[in-house]
Amino acid sequence: MSELLHVSSSPHIRSGMKTQTIMFMVLIALLPASVMGIYLFGIPALTVILISVGTSVLTEFLYESLMHKPVTISDGSAMVTGLLLALCLPASVPWWLVIIGDVFAILVVKQLFGGIGQNFMNPALAARCFLLISFSSRMTDFTISKWTSNKIVDSISSSTPVSSSTPVSSATPLGSITPGGEYDLLSMFLGKTNGTIGETSALLLLLGGIFLAVFKIIDYIIPLTYIGSFAILYLLSSGFDFSPTAAEVCSGGLILGAVFMATDYTTRPITKKGQFFYGLILGLMTWIFRKFGAAPEGVSYAIIVSNLLVPVIERLTLPSGFGLKKERSWKN
Amino acid sequence: MRLLSFKGGIHPEDGKELTKGEKIVRTAAGDKLYYSLSQHIGAPSVPIVSKGDHVLRGQMIARANGNVSAFVHASVSGTVEGIEKMRMPSGNMADCIVVDNDHEMREVQFQADKLEEMTRDEILKRIKNAGVVGMGGAGFPTHVKLSPPNPDKIDSILVNAAECEPYLTGDYQRMTEEPEKIMTGLLAVLKLFPGARGYLCIEDNKKDCITAMEPLCRDHNIEIKCLRTKYPQGAERVLISTVTGRKINSKMLPADALCIVDNVETMVAIGEAVINGKPLMDRTITVTGDAVKNPKNLSVPIGILHREAADAAGGFSKAPQKIISGGPMMGNALISLDVPVTKTSSGLLAFSEDVVSESEPSACMNCGRCVEDCPGRILPTRLADFADRGDKESFLKYHGMECCECGCCSYICPAKRHLTQSIRSMRKILLDEQKKGQVKVK
Numbered sequence: 001m002s003e004l005l006h007v008s009s010s011p012h013i014r015s016g017m018k019t020q021t022i023m024f025m026v027l028i029a030l031l032p033a034s035v036m037g038i039y040l041f042g043i044p045a046l047t048v049i050l051i052s053v054g055t056s057v058l059t060e061f062l063y064e065s066l067m068h069k070p071v072t073i074s075d076g077s078a079m080v081t082g083l084l085l086a087l088c089l090p091a092s093v094p095w096w097l098v099i100i101g102d103v104f105a106i107l108v109v110k111q112l113f114g115g116i117g118q119n120f121m122n123p124a125l126a127a128r129c130f131l132l133i134s135f136s137s138r139m140t141d142f143t144i145s146k147w148t149s150n151k152i153v154d155s156i157s158s159s160t161p162v163s164s165s166t167p168v169s170s171a172t173p174l175g176s177i178t179p180g181g182e183y184d185l186l187s188m189f190l191g192k193t194n195g196t197i198g199e200t201s202a203l204l205l206l207l208g209g210i211f212l213a214v215f216k217i218i219d220y221i222i223p224l225t226y227i228g229s230f231a232i233l234y235l236l237s238s239g240f241d242f243s244p245t246a247a248e249v250c251s252g253g254l255i256l257g258a259v260f261m262a263t264d265y266t267t268r269p270i271t272k273k274g275q276f277f278y279g280l281i282l283g284l285m286t287w288i289f290r291k292f293g294a295a296p297e298g299v300s301y302a303i304i305v306s307n308l309l310v311p312v313i314e315r316l317t318l319p320s321g322f323g324l325k326k327e328r329s330w331k332n
Numbered sequence: 333m334r335l336l337s338f339k340g341g342i343h344p345e346d347g348k349e350l351t352k353g354e355k356i357v358r359t360a361a362g363d364k365l366y367y368s369l370s371q372h373i374g375a376p377s378v379p380i381v382s383k384g385d386h387v388l389r390g391q392m393i394a395r396a397n398g399n400v401s402a403f404v405h406a407s408v409s410g411t412v413e414g415i416e417k418m419r420m421p422s423g424n425m426a427d428c429i430v431v432d433n434d435h436e437m438r439e440v441q442f443q444a445d446k447l448e449e450m451t452r453d454e455i456l457k458r459i460k461n462a463g464v465v466g467m468g469g470a471g472f473p474t475h476v477k478l479s480p481p482n483p484d485k486i487d488s489i490l491v492n493a494a495e496c497e498p499y500l501t502g503d504y505q506r507m508t509e510e511p512e513k514i515m516t517g518l519l520a521v522l523k524l525f526p527g528a529r530g531y532l533c534i535e536d537n538k539k540d541c542i543t544a545m546e547p548l549c550r551d552h553n554i555e556i557k558c559l560r561t562k563y564p565q566g567a568e569r570v571l572i573s574t575v576t577g578r579k580i581n582s583k584m585l586p587a588d589a590l591c592i593v594d595n596v597e598t599m600v601a602i603g604e605a606v607i608n609g610k611p612l613m614d615r616t617i618t619v620t621g622d623a624v625k626n627p628k629n630l631s632v633p634i635g636i637l638h639r640e641a642a643d644a645a646g647g648f649s650k651a652p653q654k655i656i657s658g659g660p661m662m663g664n665a666l667i668s669l670d671v672p673v674t675k676t677s678s679g680l681l682a683f684s685e686d687v688v689s690e691s692e693p694s695a696c697m698n699c700g701r702c703v704e705d706c707p708g709r710i711l712p713t714r715l716a717d718f719a720d721r722g723d724k725e726s727f728l729k730y731h732g733m734e735c736c737e738c739g740c741c742s743y744i745c746p747a748k749r750h751l752t753q754s755i756r757s758m759r760k761i762l763l764d765e766q767k768k769g770q771v772k773v774k
Contacts, residue, residue: 006654006686007423007665009753011739013344013498014687017701017746019694075694117697117747265699270711272704319709321731322569323579 019116023076025217029208030083030260036204037197041091042147045197049086051095055102056082063111077116081105084124084260087198088253088300089131091148092141101127121307122264125257125300132300140295142194152194153187174252174296183247193251202250209259218263221272225279226258226286233287254286257299267307274310274317281313282306335536336574337560340707342740344563344661346537347499350620350627356505358631359644360435361408365635366418366428366672367393372471374400379429385412390440390611393429396460402473402675403463406431407613407633409438419671421638421657421664428672431635443609447516452524455606462605463612463675468492468566468595469658471676474602477594478524480587486525488576490586491518492595493534493541494559494566497659500679502616503596505629507534507541514596515548517603521592522553528592530554531575537561563661564738568593570707582734597678612675619645623652623682632673639669641680652682661739691748702741702751708734712741716751719758727758735759 037045060078064071072078085101105127110119132139144152174195177183187193191201198205212218227249234245248254262268262282269278282302289298369376377394387393387406394404413430420426450458460475480486491514495503507514518530532549534541536558549556557575559565565574568586571593573579578589586593594602597615604610615634620627625646632641638657642648656663657671658679702712710731718727732755741751 005652005665005667006689007667008654008686008688009750009756010656010658010663010665010737011661011743011752012654012656012663012665012681012683012686012688013660013743014691014748015342015344015744015746017744018748019697019746022699022746072694077697115695117695265697268698270698270700270703270713318730319703319711321581321710321734322708323573323581323584324731324734325579 019075019077022217023080025212025215026080026260027076027083029211029217030080030087030198032204032207033087033198033201033256034083036191036201037087037091040148040151040191040200041197042145044145045091047095048089048091048093048098048197049083051098052086052089052102053079053082055099056085056106059103059106060111063107064115069115072116075116078106081110081123085127087256088124088128088196090139090142090196092143093138097131097135097138101131104130117266119266120310121304122261122267125261125304129300129304144194148194152192153184174248177244177247177251177296183243185243185246185250188247188250195251196253199253199256202255205255205259209255212259218259219272219275221275222262222268222279222282223258225276226262226282227254229280229283230254230286233283234291237287237291248290252290252297253299257303258282262303262306267310269310269314269317271314271317271319273319274313277317278306278310278313281309335558335560337562338565338570338574338707340705340709340740341562341564341570342705342743343561344498344743346561347620347660348501348504348537350499351501351618351629352504354501354505354627354629356502356509356616356629356631357644359633359636359641361433361633361636362640363433364413365406365408365410365431365433365633366416366637367404367406367431367635368418368420368426368428368672368674369394369404370420370424370426371404371634371674371676372402372465372473374398374402374473376427377401377404379415381412381429383412383414386410387412387431388438388440390442390613392461392463392611393431396473400473400476402465403461403611404429405463405611405613407635408433409436410434419667421666421671421674421677423664423667444607445609447520447523447607450523450606455520455524458606458609459602462601462610464598464601464605465612465675466594467597467601467615467675467678469662469676469678471674474594474598477592478521480585480592482587482590483525484527486528486587486590486592488591489518489521489525489528489530490571490575490591490593491530491532491599492566492568492571492593493532493538494571495538495596496535496561496563496566497661497663497679498563499620499681500618500659501620502618502629502678504538504541506596506600506616507538508544510600511541511544511548513600513603514545515552515603516607517594517599517601518554519552520602520606521594521599525592532556533559533571533575535559535561535565564707564736564740566595567707567736567738569736582736615673615675615677617641617673617677618679620679621652621656621682623648623650623684625649634673634675636673637669638666638671638673638677638680641673642669642682648682650684652684654683654686654688656681656683661743662737693749694747696747696749699746701744701746705740705744707738707740708736710734712751712755713749715758716741716749716754719754724758724762727762733759733762
């Protein structure tokens with residue numbers, strides 16, 4: 001035994017789970033929704049996804065190289081951010097807009113605050129909101145192409161497909177939900193509707209979420225309390241009108257946001273109790289933004305605003321510590 | 333049987349199959365034995381032999397120094413060579429009485445007696461004179477533990493047979509091979525606390541032990557509690573809460589929850605001391621790991637070197653990179669094998685690969701796995717941050733002192749951060765300051 005022994009502080013064994021594993025599991029979970037997006041919106045959707053993922057990774061690589069920091073692109077987090085941003089953009093956006101979004105997400109929101117684990121807002125959503133404010137007309141351009149038109153239903157007047165051979169400007173289903181309306185809920189649940197690349201199919205997003213929950217990558221608390229509290233609030237405020245409520249839940253970015261963005265590790269409270277309240281706050285905010293806001297969508301704003309509340313939520317829900325509570329069940 | 337469990341905890345690969353079923357083999361001592369004067373918590377013992385003295389196996393060679401301290405006995409017969417500073421498994425240096433083994437193993441006359449005829453004080457005195465300490469790792473003198481300020485109120489005696497540390501199988505073998513010895517010890521403790529009920533707390537991966545122990549419990553006020561296999565089920569505070577539902581914090585003692593907890597090996601030592609009058613001279617130690625040629629459970633004389641224990645298991649089949657005294661979760665990495673086995677050495681692990689130095693820590697992404705798995709219900713990632721930044725105030729505010737250093741957070745961390753290490757360092761700094769009266773710990 002000529003070599004020296006290794007000495008370190010206990011524990012001397014480690015689990016097999018790595019940051020990388022987690023990020024790639026998230027990518028896998030997003031795959032069905034991405035494929036659905038490409039199926040619905042064709043080559044433009046694929047282009048947006050590829051540009052977005054590529055730009056994110058490249059931005060991270062360039063920044064870290066130039067700053068002489070360890071390059072962390074192999075952990076997969078930049079890919080996740082890139083894909084998430086792509087999924088919440090319409091397929092019609094120009095390439096330069098995608099690049100601006102990704103540079104903003106990775107450089108400004110993530111890296112300038114210290115890289116992975118240090119950002120206080122979800123990078124993908126912050127970038128989306130940034131684009132939404134700066135380029136609002138392009139970000140809300142849901143024009144459908146010929147490719148798309150025979151794949152989606154026009155959810156406004158139930159199940160008639162958009163009957164036009166030329167590209168038409170069509171609203172997302174979320175923009176056209178009105179009290180008392182009837183909706184083709186099945187199509188909305190399956191995702192045969194207009195919208196951003198990745199938000200259309202509630203089913204596939206939920207499947208991704210279940211996959212992540214089964215492998216304990218995310219916890220079910222936030223998606224459940226978020227979607228649940230939003231649905232209850234909407235149901236109450238619409239006078240128990242079930243159809244629009246279900247349509248509201250299935251459309252827009254709610255499920256994408258609740259499953260993949262509100263559960264983002266870095267920007268959600270770390271305590272279970274905190275996550276519960278965080279979910280409730282998200283539901284409330286989304287309801288307020290959607291019900292009273294100018295735009296039909298409110299998920300992105302709700303999440304990034306709630307991100308700002310996370311430190312407070314965490315401080316208020318600190319775990320008590322084992323055996324520190326005063327009450328005792330036995331006589332001493 | 334209903335499985336009891338607790339919140340948090342992890343399921344590490346247990347590695348027990350290497351030595352499960354390997355009968356405990358007696359190991360002969362080498363030429364020189366090293367009896368540390370600091371094998372327990374509390375003041376170091378005071379030697380009562382001097383150079384050139386001839387000692388017998390079982391003869392007292394150092395006496396307790398103060399209330400929280402323990403006697404030390406020779407485990408072989410031979411000549412005292414003097415006192416030498418040796419490195420201990422913990423990494424500290426300690427004075428050791430060196431005995432030159434004459435390989436004759438001549439013993440002192442042990443005074444056997446009947447439990448029925450003993451008084452409370454007699455039992456305690458026998459345990460004290462035998463130098464019994466908590467052999468699970470803490471090394472708290474057992475006679476002190478068994479003299480709580482509220483003896484009449486104690487209602488539960490827990491035998492900690494969880495053996496939740498991966499790889500270790502010493503307790504398992506004890507229970508399957510010599511269940512009656514554990515029972516003897518437990519009955520002696522129950523005699524001290526007539527109002528208490530005995531509980532054998534066994535994890536459900538040790539069904540054979542339950543089968544072996546069950547018939548012995550029938551005629552006594554003893555119950556077997558089957559616990560779900562999960563680390564750290566055997567941590568004292570976790571165990572008490574799992575079995576009795578009473579949660580104590582780090583400042584409290586088991587007696588505050590009306591419990592006495594002793595592990596299997598300690599119970600055996602208590603039994604031997606009380607009934608046979610034998611002091612603590614040997615202990616079981618599991619020698620295992622992928623670098624060990626023939627992983628085994630050994631019964632070794634206390635004071636032999638770890639090197640001799642490794643040789644008794646056939647030495648190494650591969651070059652070990654890391655050698656650990658104790659279990660992989662809470663044991664100490666050894667600098668060299670020339671470190672004596674003490675009363676608290678439960679295992680010797682040799683791994684050909686060191687997963688810790690192979691994995692580079694990266695940034696925390698706040699995933700919360702450490703929080704979820706922390707049995708102490710605290711926030712390891714935040715505490716490690718405070719510790720790294722030297723923020724003592726926040727560390728205390730976030731209940732950093734409640735950490736039991738079980739290692740779950742470091743084990744589970746996907747970013748491979750050394751959370752336990754950071755927290756442990758800060759705790760040590762604060763405990764030292766507290767001793768000097770600089771910082772008041774809430």
